[in-house]
Amino acid sequence: MSTHLIEVIITNKKGVRDPEGETIHKHLILRRGYSMVSRVRTGKYLLLEVNAENAEEAVKIVKELCEKLRIYNPVVHDIELRVHA
Amino acid sequence: MPLTNEEIDEIRKILGREPTVEELAMFEAQWSEHCSYKSSRILLKLLPTDGKHVLVGPGKDAPAVKIFRDYAIVFKIESHNHPSAVDPYDGAATGVGGIVRDILSLGAKPIALLDMLYMGDPRDPHANWLIRGIVKGISDYGNRIGIPTVAGDTWFDSSFNTQPLVNVACVGVANIDDLVLGAPKPGDLIIIAGNATGRDGILGSSFASKPLSEDRDKDIGAVQVGDPLTEKLLIDALQFLVSKKLVRYIKDLGGGGLTTAISETAADHGLGAVVHLEKLHTREKLSPLELLVSESQERMLIVVDPSNSRTVEEILKRFDLQYSIIGYFTDDGIIRVYFNGNKVAEVPAKELARPRPIRRASTPPQDALKGLKPIFVLPPEPKYEEAILKLLASPNIASKRWIYQQYDHEVGIRTVVKPGYGDAAVLRLLDGSRRGVAVKGDANPRYTSLDPFNGAANSVGECFRNLVAVGSKPIAIVDELNAGNPEKPEQFWYFEMMLKGVAWMAEELRLPVVGGKVSFYNEDHMGRQVKPTTTIVGVGRVDDISKAMTVEFKEHGSAIAIIGVTYPELGGSEYLYRLFGIEEGEIPRPRPVSEIRNARLIQKAIRLGLVNAVHDIGVGGLIASLAEMAIMGRLGFSIDVANIYARGVQRIDELLFSETQARYVVEVRGDRVDEFTKLARSMNVRFSIIGRVVDSNRIVITSNSKTVVEIDLDRVADVYNNSLEVELEGEA
Numbered sequence: 140m141s142t143h144l145i146e147v148i149i150t151n152k153k154g155v156r157d158p159e160g161e162t163i164h165k166h167l168i169l170r171r172g173y174s175m176v177s178r179v180r181t182g183k184y185l186l187l188e189v190n191a192e193n194a195e196e197a198v199k200i201v202k203e204l205c206e207k208l209r210i211y212n213p214v215v216h217d218i219e220l221r222v223h224a
Numbered sequence: 225m226p227l228t229n230e231e232i233d234e235i236r237k238i239l240g241r242e243p244t245v246e247e248l249a250m251f252e253a254q255w256s257e258h259c260s261y262k263s264s265r266i267l268l269k270l271l272p273t274d275g276k277h278v279l280v281g282p283g284k285d286a287p288a289v290k291i292f293r294d295y296a297i298v299f300k301i302e303s304h305n306h307p308s309a310v311d312p313y314d315g316a317a318t319g320v321g322g323i324v325r326d327i328l329s330l331g332a333k334p335i336a337l338l339d340m341l342y343m344g345d346p347r348d349p350h351a352n353w354l355i356r357g358i359v360k361g362i363s364d365y366g367n368r369i370g371i372p373t374v375a376g377d378t379w380f381d382s383s384f385n386t387q388p389l390v391n392v393a394c395v396g397v398a399n400i401d402d403l404v405l406g407a408p409k410p411g412d413l414i415i416i417a418g419n420a421t422g423r424d425g426i427l428g429s430s431f432a433s434k435p436l437s438e439d440r441d442k443d444i445g446a447v448q449v450g451d452p453l454t455e456k457l458l459i460d461a462l463q464f465l466v467s468k469k470l471v472r473y474i475k476d477l478g479g480g481g482l483t484t485a486i487s488e489t490a491a492d493h494g495l496g497a498v499v500h501l502e503k504l505h506t507r508e509k510l511s512p513l514e515l516l517v518s519e520s521q522e523r524m525l526i527v528v529d530p531s532n533s534r535t536v537e538e539i540l541k542r543f544d545l546q547y548s549i550i551g552y553f554t555d556d557g558i559i560r561v562y563f564n565g566n567k568v569a570e571v572p573a574k575e576l577a578r579p580r581p582i583r584r585a586s587t588p589p590q591d592a593l594k595g596l597k598p599i600f601v602l603p604p605e606p607k608y609e610e611a612i613l614k615l616l617a618s619p620n621i622a623s624k625r626w627i628y629q630q631y632d633h634e635v636g637i638r639t640v641v642k643p644g645y646g647d648a649a650v651l652r653l654l655d656g657s658r659r660g661v662a663v664k665g666d667a668n669p670r671y672t673s674l675d676p677f678n679g680a681a682n683s684v685g686e687c688f689r690n691l692v693a694v695g696s697k698p699i700a701i702v703d704e705l706n707a708g709n710p711e712k713p714e715q716f717w718y719f720e721m722m723l724k725g726v727a728w729m730a731e732e733l734r735l736p737v738v739g740g741k742v743s744f745y746n747e748d749h750m751g752r753q754v755k756p757t758t759t760i761v762g763v764g765r766v767d768d769i770s771k772a773m774t775v776e777f778k779e780h781g782s783a784i785a786i787i788g789v790t791y792p793e794l795g796g797s798e799y800l801y802r803l804f805g806i807e808e809g810e811i812p813r814p815r816p817v818s819e820i821r822n823a824r825l826i827q828k829a830i831r832l833g834l835v836n837a838v839h840d841i842g843v844g845g846l847i848a849s850l851a852e853m854a855i856m857g858r859l860g861f862s863i864d865v866a867n868i869y870a871r872g873v874q875r876i877d878e879l880l881f882s883e884t885q886a887r888y889v890v891e892v893r894g895d896r897v898d899e900f901t902k903l904a905r906s907m908n909v910r911f912s913i914i915g916r917v918v919d920s921n922r923i924v925i926t927s928n929s930k931t932v933v934e935i936d937l938d939r940v941a942d943v944y945n946n947s948l949e950v951e952l953e954g955e956a
Contacts, residue, residue, distance in 0.1 A: 151449065154423055156507075158451035163672055185434075188446040215311045 143189050143197035144223035150182035183209070184221065187188045194222045196197055225253050233581070238575045246513050246554040246561065246568040253480040253517045254487055255579040257744050263710035265581040267720060275736040276701050280405065283419050285493070286396075286478050288403055289700045291765050292659055296403055298332035298396040299663070301340075301704045301761050303743040308390040310447060312357025316390050317365035318743035320519050323394040324371065325476035325524055325794060328459060331404035331466035332396030335638055336651055337366050339376040339392050340665040341627075342706070342761045344385035346619060346951040351385040352653040353772045355721035355952065358390055361450070368452035369459065373631035373682060374639055374649035375620075379531035379664045380951075383673075383755045389808040393761040395663050397653060404470045407493045408527040410555040414486065414497065415533075416477070417540055417547040418458050418523040422507035424448045425481075425519030436740040454522040455547075461543035462524070470536050473527035483516050483576075485525045487559060489575035494856060496558040499551035501568070507745045512563040517804035527553070542658035589714035594669065594808040597676035599795050604929050605805045605875055608925070608933040611803055612847055613943050615881070619803045620949035628843045642768045645856060647840050648764065650772040660766035669755035674796045677716045680705075680725030680758035681814035685885050687762040687838040688733050692823040693888060695773045695830040696764025703740040708753025710744045718756040719744070725814075732816035737760065775849075777857030778836035780919035781894040784861060786846065788887035789820050789910045792869040798843045799881035804899045818886035818910075825909045827886055834900045845881040849889045854923060855941045862924040863915030865932065876927055889919060901947040 140215055151157045157180050164179035191197040198220050211218050226703050227248065231873070235251050236322055242250070252281045257263055273281040280288040281297055286300040304319025318335060327334045339362050344351025366373045371394070425448045467472050477485045480505070490497050501515045510518065526547075528536050533549065540547045559576065561569040617623060626644040640660060641650035648664035664687040671679030684701065691698040703726050708715030719742075730737050766772060794800050795809025829835045837847045837857070846868075856859055865879045892900045897913070904911045918924075921937045 155447055156422060156424060156451070158449060158453065161451075162453055170508055171938075182411075198872075209349075213315065215907040 140190050140192060142190055143194050145187045145189055145197050146148065146199045146221040146223050147185040147205060148182055148219040149203060149216050150180055151215060152217050155215055198222065227255065227487060231255060236553050236643040238572065244568060245938060246516055247571055250483040250515050250569060250576060250902050251573065252632070254576055254626045257482070259484050259655040260579050261742060262579050262582050263584050263744065264719070264789055266583050267723050271737040272727065272731045273736055275700070275734070275740060277855055278736050279403065280330065282739045286326040287702065288330055289738060290400060291661060291699055294400055295653060296332070296398050296400045297661055298330045298398060298675050299393060299702060299761065300326045300757065300761055301391055301393040301702045302326065302741055303704055303706060304390045304392065305706065305743050305746055306386065307448065307771050308358055309387050309399045312354045313361040313497070314449045315363035316329040316358040318448045319390055319392045320362055320365045320475065320480050320604070321450050321455050321521050323392050323944050324455065324683065325458065327394045327396035328524070329400055329476055330398065332398035333463060334371050334394050334396045334397045336649065336663060337371050337373040337392060337664060338761060338897045339373055340386050340664045340667060341376065341380065342379045342389035342543065342667065342757050344671050345378065345382040346380055346386060347627045348385050349482045350384065351515055353609065354388050357631055358388060358520055360625050362392065365450050365452050369456045372639060374459060374651065377667055378624050379667065379669050381755055383667055383940050387754050388460050389746065389754065389757055391706070391759045391787055392706045393702070394659070394732050395763065400766065402406045402466060403470060404466055405449040406444035408473045408489060408495060408553050410553055411530060411792060412553050413471055413528045413530055413923070414499065414551045414553065415526040415528055415536065415544050416504060416523055417461070419451060419454050419520050420505045420507040420546060420899065421489050421515060421518050421523070422511065423510065423514060423518060424521065426514060426517060433651050448519060448521050448665055449547055451522050457543050457545045458522060461540060461545050465539060470532045471526050471528055475525045477525060480913045481517050481519045485522065485574050487577040489525065489527070490553065490559060490573035494571055494937055495559060496554040496556045497551055499559070499561045501550070501561060501563045503548050503550045505548045510623065514556055516561065518628055532555050537620040540621060542751065547649060584716045584768045585713035586712050586717045587713040595811060597809055598927055599809040602794070604877065605877055606803060606874070607747045609935055610878070612933065612935070613673070614844050615799055615802055616851055616940060617947035618945045619948050619951050621848050623945050624948060625945065626952055640775055641772050643724050645774045645776065646689035646772070647775060648696065650694050650766055650769060652769055658768045658770055660768050660772070662691050662768040663761065664690040665759060665761040666690060666758040667757050667810055670796050670801065670807060671759050672722055674808065675726060675727060675811045676721035676756060677725035679815055680722040681729035682812065682885060683760045684726055684729040684733065684735065685814050685816070685819055686840070686842055687760040688735065688819060688823065689882045689888065691764035692826050693773060693838045695771055695827065696766045698735055698762055698764045700736045700738045703737055703758060704743065705740070706743045706746050706757040706759065708744065708747050708756060715753045722756060722758045729816060733819060739889065752835050768922050773830050773835070773838045775837055775839040775853050775856055777859040777861065777891050777917045779894065780859055780917050782786055782836055782917045783892040783894065783897045783913050784863060784915045785890050785892050785900070785911055785913045786868060786887060787825060787890060787909060787911050788818060788884070790846070790868050790873065790879060790882055790887065791884045792873045793882045793884045794878060795843065797881055797883050799845065799877065812885050815886040821887050821907065822888065822909055825904055825907050826890070828925040829900060829903060834896045834903070835890045839889045841887040843883065843891060846889065847880040851940055851944060853889060853891065853936055855944050859939050860920045860922040861915060862918050864926045864929065865911050865914070866928045867914040868891065869910050869912040876932055
């Protein structure tokens with residue numbers, strides 16, 4: 140057993156709007172002249188410290204708990220799980 | 225719901241040729257149940273919709289009633305049941321957005337939101353997740369657009385575990401002269417203002433017009449995300465345009481998107497339209513079909529006289545609101561849609577907007593017998609202390625603090641009577657006078673599922689009583705009928721009976737039903753309908769907000785009176801369900817004549833200052849009302865149930881827990897009891913003085929001086945205040 144740091148990134152699915160990102164983009168970034176930025180998407184970030192045999196198992200546990208505890212809504216959100224280096 | 229073969233044949237007949245794909249999509253969106261009311265339209269004609277206060281009845285985005293000589297109230301109810309089942313947070317939030325835009329369409333200023341939520345068992349994990357998401361979605365959106373959520377209604381029942389009912393209402397005020405009541409004219413420009421159109425909610429209304437599919441991922445196209453910032457800009461910009469009298473007509477782009485907004489506006493005024501789709505501002509590249517039926521939120525159609533267009537454009541720009549001028553109205557009744565110069569659709573507006581109504585088959589199911597069965601044998605009498613605490617712990621009775629504390633109910637400083645303290649919310653008109661408006665929403669899913677006719681009538685009665693209890697005069701109601709699948713006769717029957725119940729009771733109480741909404745296909749994956757539910761939202765006139773009445777006991781030594789007769793009506797009661805799991809039996813009768821007579825007494829007693837507190841008797845019966853009055857007032861009471869004016873009652877539980885309608889508990893001022901008694905007698909109202917408010921922390925209930933129960937108020941208050949939170953969050 141060892142400790143693994145697992146990152147969870149939750150964003151709205153590609154086809155689903157993200158008004159918060161749009162607002163930051165339009166009302167802040169573009170207004171201040173950063174016209175090279177063409178899109179902003181926001182999301183939620185979680186960092187979990189997990190005790191598990193190995194990193195794959197830690198990811199599996201986190202994936203399951205995110206689904207079971209409804210930390211994200213699979214209908215609306217994409218979820219990305221990463222092992223923190 | 226895709227078009228049926230017969231409908232496609234009918235479309236061929238209307239057009240005299242094969243329809244294009246764009247035309248088919250337009251018909252599919254507009255002929256969906258959600259937009260066209262095709263299954264309900266014939267029956268909806270039964271509702272009384274007129275009256276001396278009615279300025280705008282059903283048919284527009286929102287109705288308007290005259291509340292004072294110079295002021296109108298614009299209010300409307302809406303359901304977002306299906307979107308909330310898939311994505312509770314955004315589904316509920318966008319429901320709020322939609323109902324607010326309906327209010328804007330008449331040029332009114334939105335001042336209050338109400339949420340009527342019928343949700344699953346808080347201990348079921350999926351239902352619990354839905355509840356949290358729904359409440360958060362409403363509160364975030366409402367708080368961000370700065371409109372307080374002031375009142376509502378909540379019910380928890382496992383039939384709503386996967387398909388909740390999310391009904392939201394908005395109340396707006398306007399000077400009568402400022403209401404936007406004009407009609408578009410040929411040549412007027414069509415402006416779409418607000419969010420850029422995207423692929424959101426493509427055919428979402430058609431999605432709401434079918435049962436939820438097992439595989440929810442497939443419904444992704446119908447998910448919409450709320451954008452409260454744009455909504456706020458729309459609210460501000462439209463009010464400004466209206467105040468400058470620059471717009472002729474406003475309509476929300478809701479279900480059915482552009483297609484519905486244009487076809488209904490054209491059909492309602494005998495017009496046609498020319499639309500150039502490529503002019504619409506978009507977020508992504510869309511096909512003409514998608515442009516026609518996208519249900520992107522926070523968009524509105526504004527109709528402007530061409531001579532005002534430049535000024536309107538300048539104002540929209542100043543408010544930083546995106547817009548596009550996409551076409552104009554014509555006088556030939558035909559909607560012509562072009563995309564980059566190519567004609568993609570040419571359809572007659574009337575035929576598109578109004579499909580032929582359908583009279584659906586309607587049959588009572590076997591289950592309906594449950595509501596006809598008299599309760600001829602009761603379970604053994606319980607221990608009363610335990611029974612009372614159990615009942616007050618029911619999530620349907622316990623304080624809804626967990627919910628309304630998430631809402632900002634004071635933005636705008638209009639709120640006089642806050643959630644929890646009155647039977648209805650009371651809001652200031654804020655015109656410098658003491659005038660105000662009372663609002664409340666009510667339903668009882670158990671009643672309507674057992675006996676849809678009487679249950680729906682009772683929702684009207686309950687709303688009426690709640691408005692009366694705060695000292696207002698009820699003016700009008702809107703209704704939301706949440707029903708099952710209209711294609712199934714045994715489910716449609718519930719809809720038909722609920723509607724007839726509302727129509728009957730509203731007429732008897734002389735409360736016009738000025739608008740409303742129908743939501744069908746509220747069934748789970750197994751095709752079982754959720755408890756069919758009639759939600760009623762009413763508004764009342766308050767002449768003097770300083771006299772607005774609240775429920776809490778105010779002083780010890782005052783007398784406690786019950787207005788109305790108590791009958792042994794325990795069928796469908798919270799008591800039988802919560803203590804014995806019994807969910808059947810004749811529900812309490814609607815009693816319109818007693819309602820009117822008793823309401824007059826309450827109104828007069830409030831006006832004369834004879835009473836300190838008024839609370840209607842509803843779910844949970846007499847004991848629930850008394851407990852709430854004591855808890856909120858932090859004063860105990862002592863009553864003798866033998867003094868209750870009752871008929872046919874054999875047991876104490878019938879007195880304490882019966883949910884007989886047309887009743888109120890009032891706290892009569894200690895020094896005005898004689899006056900009150902005289903007044904009640906002179907008005908021929910049944911009443912009984914049953915006890916008094918005491919200067920201690922005790923609740924004492926006796927029967928012919930023999931103690932029935934004696935409990936500490938603190939214990940009762942603890943159970944009442946904290947049970948819902950425990951249900952939702954688990955034990956601490």
